[in-house]
Amino acid sequence: MVKTVNRVLLTLAGLVLLALGGAVLAAGLHLSVPSWWPWNGPHDVLLSTARRTKWRGDSWWWPVVIAALAVIVLLALWWLLSQLRRSRLSEVLVDSGDGDGARLRGRALENAMAADAESLHGVDGAAVRLTGRRTSPAARIGLRLAAHAEPVTALSGLTTGTLAHARESAGLDSFPAEVRLRAVKHRPRRVS
Structure with a gap:
């Protein structure tokens, strides 16, 4: 199961990084990008000030962020421990x-x-x-x-x-x- 999880995670991470990198490169080289794409040129910022502070005042924002980060940390620890666990009896x-x-x-x-x-x-x-x-x-x-x-x-x-x-x-x-x-x-x- 660990091998399957590793392969799926590597594939997903590779596809996401490839898509994001290609899209940012296309925007930076002034190639055509879709109209909904947030970056249209080489001088655009990744997150504007308005987008970064959009939900800060809402009461649900910080608990959701903390819960999502906790889940990510727990999944990362599970993955790390499964890598270190020996499948062979010593x-x-x-x-x-x-x-x-x-x-x-x-x-x-x-x-x-x-x-x-x-x-x-x-x-x-x-x-x-x-x-x-x-x-x-x-x-x-x-x-x-x-x-x-x-x-x-x-x-x-x-x-x-x-x-x-x-x-x-x-x-x-x-x-x-x-x-x-x-x-x-x-x-x-x-x-x-």
Whole structure:
């Protein structure tokens, strides 16, 4: 979702800046602009004194301005925090039996799971990403299947092999996973 919000915000900001910049440039170069456009020449000001002070005396003006600015600040803080939040799990807490527990690096578990998944029959490549919390991780797994691979066999081997090994080695009760299967692109064979 964060990627989508970033793309939409960048697109909207780019379009608004491009339209405003082009319109101001057109007015500054004495090109034709619509009659409703506020800037008609290079010596026009962005906001006249009358426009800047138009609603100052109204009782609703300042509460609306403050509320709008507060909403903008809250949205900007939400966006900033969503950028800083990690989508990848950095470590998994393993119950070592002594009450303290141990920490397993998330990348190490991801690499081990990817290597184990790539050793399955018919799997050409694997990518693993851990998500969730340190005490209850989940996995997102992408498998690239060879042309001759059967998806049912690969998925069964992943469930009973790779995921079971990872769950047992980390001492987890459950280890949910989302698996995406893709076929490796290959050229068709000629039949003669």
